[in-house]
Amino acid sequence: MAMPDFAAWSRAIQARMETALDRVLPAESLAPARLHAAMRYVVLGGGKRVRPMLAFAAGEAVGADPELVERAACAVELIHVYSLTHDDLPCMDDDDLRRGKPTCHVQFDEATALLVGDALQSLAFEALATPRAGLDGAVQVEMLGLLARASGSRGMAGGQAVDLYSTGKSLDLAELEFMHIHKTGALIQAAVLLGGLSLGGLSATARSGLEHYARCVGLAFQVMDDVLDAETDSATLGKTAGKDAAQGKATYLTLMSAGEARDYAADLIADAERAISSFGPASRRLAEIARFILERRY
Amino acid sequence: MAMPDFAAWSRAIQARMETALDRVLPAESLAPARLHAAMRYVVLGGGKRVRPMLAFAAGEAVGADPELVERAACAVELIHVYSLTHDDLPCMDDDDLRRGKPTCHVQFDEATALLVGDALQSLAFEALATPRAGLDGAVQVEMLGLLARASGSRGMAGGQAVDLYSTGKSLDLAELEFMHIHKTGALIQAAVLLGGLSLGGLSATARSGLEHYARCVGLAFQVMDDVLDAETDSATLGKTAGKDAAQGKATYLTLMSAGEARDYAADLIADAERAISSFGPASRRLAEIARFILERRY
Numbered sequence: 001m002a003m004p005d006f007a008a009w010s011r012a013i014q015a016r017m018e019t020a021l022d023r024v025l026p027a028e029s030l031a032p033a034r035l036h037a038a039m040r041y042v043v044l045g046g047g048k049r050v051r052p053m054l055a056f057a058a059g060e061a062v063g064a065d066p067e068l069v070e071r072a073a074c075a076v077e078l079i080h081v082y083s084l085t086h087d088d089l090p091c092m093d094d095d096d097l098r099r100g101k102p103t104c105h106v107q108f109d110e111a112t113a114l115l116v117g118d119a120l121q122s123l124a125f126e127a128l129a130t131p132r133a134g135l136d137g138a139v140q141v142e143m144l145g146l147l148a149r150a151s152g153s154r155g156m157a158g159g160q161a162v163d164l165y166s167t168g169k170s171l172d173l174a175e176l177e178f179m180h181i182h183k184t185g186a187l188i189q190a191a192v193l194l195g196g197l198s199l200g201g202l203s204a205t206a207r208s209g210l211e212h213y214a215r216c217v218g219l220a221f222q223v224m225d226d227v228l229d230a231e232t233d234s235a236t237l238g239k240t241a242g243k244d245a246a247q248g249k250a251t252y253l254t255l256m257s258a259g260e261a262r263d264y265a266a267d268l269i270a271d272a273e274r275a276i277s278s279f280g281p282a283s284r285r286l287a288e289i290a291r292f293i294l295e296r297r298y
Numbered sequence: 299m300a301m302p303d304f305a306a307w308s309r310a311i312q313a314r315m316e317t318a319l320d321r322v323l324p325a326e327s328l329a330p331a332r333l334h335a336a337m338r339y340v341v342l343g344g345g346k347r348v349r350p351m352l353a354f355a356a357g358e359a360v361g362a363d364p365e366l367v368e369r370a371a372c373a374v375e376l377i378h379v380y381s382l383t384h385d386d387l388p389c390m391d392d393d394d395l396r397r398g399k400p401t402c403h404v405q406f407d408e409a410t411a412l413l414v415g416d417a418l419q420s421l422a423f424e425a426l427a428t429p430r431a432g433l434d435g436a437v438q439v440e441m442l443g444l445l446a447r448a449s450g451s452r453g454m455a456g457g458q459a460v461d462l463y464s465t466g467k468s469l470d471l472a473e474l475e476f477m478h479i480h481k482t483g484a485l486i487q488a489a490v491l492l493g494g495l496s497l498g499g500l501s502a503t504a505r506s507g508l509e510h511y512a513r514c515v516g517l518a519f520q521v522m523d524d525v526l527d528a529e530t531d532s533a534t535l536g537k538t539a540g541k542d543a544a545q546g547k548a549t550y551l552t553l554m555s556a557g558e559a560r561d562y563a564a565d566l567i568a569d570a571e572r573a574i575s576s577f578g579p580a581s582r583r584l585a586e587i588a589r590f591i592l593e594r595r596y
């Protein structure tokens with residue numbers, strides 16, 4: 001049987017994640033119903049699910065059981081959605097459009113959006129702390145620690161802070177990449193490594209290959225985000241376009257032309273592909289995601 | 299050698315926690331420095347550390363290693379401080395005084411306070427996910443899951459939501475207690491159980507005794523909080539007094555007199571003491587904390 005092409009594979013992951021996240025989220029009928037409704041509103045029915053795709057692709061590269069990868073993918077996606085929900089709040093980016101829908105604090109209210117983010121972060125760790133047959137407790141503890149570090153002040157939340165404190169300042173390339181490696185890179189790397197660790201452990205070589213791949217792919221994703229943010233309209237993006245530039249935030253396009261940025265992203269993706277070459281044909285999906293990041297239109 | 303009295307014991311726990319939390323928190327010299335300074339500002343140098351005391355006392359009751367209890371105590375306290383930081387935000391309680399100091403968003407800014415809470419939640423799970431010699435991986439996973447559930451939408455964050463959505467409504471006793479069992483009770487129960495689980499596991503009897511103790515103590519704590527909030531000035535409390543009543547929030551004193559509330563708390567504490575009687579003399583500190591909650595002045 002021929003393997004499905006990348007478009008079919010990514011749709012299958014999106015469908016699988018919708019079902020898995022629906023199961024992990026508390027039912028709307030459970031009290032407090034408004035909070036649970038808001039959590040389901042922000043998590044379900046949208047999103048490219050790039051981080052889950054990375055987790056499943058990394059799991060496939062090392063030969064991990066997809067059932068075990070699924071929980072890790074849910075945990076990472078819940079952290080991602082919590083960060084979007086808080087990032088959209090008036091005291092942060094003050095955004096009113098996300099994934100083509102009103103943001104949580106617009107649809108519900110600010111306090112609910114705050115609690116939604118808080119509760120989704122807890123739920124991410126709860127999902128990853130569910131005992132799993134076939135996964136050693138010590139490995140699960142390692143995975144939980146990895147996700148916590150990637151989410152915290154030396155990971156994603158720290159990157160958000162750097163972003164916040166550097167608004168209106170000019171950053172050089174090293175400073176801009178320090179921010180992105182934390183703000184988006186840390187969680188992308190966590191997605192890849194958690195997918196790999198779902199095998200039950202990783203050799204030093206496999207781990208370092210996946211880390212290098214994740215670092216390159218994470219930066220390329222951000223470079224292309226900046227390019228698309230400048231070149232695409234809000235309706236296509238499903239979020240407010242041109243916002244970073246309007247808010248005086250440093251982007252790759254304040255440091256280079258759009259053409260140079262595309263070339264830089266292409267170099268990063270080539271580097272990412274080299275980093276996973278030792279996995280052979282099993283790394284096919286990782287390579288396809290790298291290509292997708294470079295060629296996506298929204 | 300005579301055992302130290304309760305006042306000396308609780309000061310020793312407070313001092314131990316100050317050192318332990320200082321070690322767990324990232325140094326202010328690490329980037330992003332402003333975020334780390336704000337995290338240290340809200341966590342260090344104050345707080346009664348009631349939840350850590352409960353964890354250490356429960357650990358003592360079952361005979362757990364205090365070194366292993368310490369990490370659990372740090373994790374619970376970090377979750378508690380994150381919730382205070384978010385609860386004080388303008389979109390929630392909009393409070394400007396906490397532990398006798400300006401609240402985080404007043405001292406720093408709203409976006410920083412949001413990220414401080416987010417990063418402290420991650421740090422709590424990171425602290426608890428540190429591999430510990432002497433603790434089985436599966437038990438650590440159980441402890442992480444327990445803390446995540448206690449913090450999330452069916453625990454503390456859910457209780458905050460119920461509190462939010464019931465402001466200005468009259469609650470009956472059952473509804474009020476549903477709110478408190480989630481908003482403060484879930485984390486108090488987590489503190490007690492994590493202290494006990496630091497032994498490496500708990501018998502069903504020990505677990506159920508600790509759970510019942512925690513439930514009674516958690517409610518009594520809240521009853522006395524309402525009494526003190528109504529009867530004490532802000533300077534003594536170290537936070538804004540009389541705020542709940544002013545904001546139209548239901549409290550025990552909207553349902554009963556202060557005298558009746560004190561009697562109710564005394565009944566709960568007597569029940570808590572019965573629940574731990576099977577632990578014998580080792581439960582001394584748990585009993586003392588129960589007494590302290592009933593007799594505290596702030």
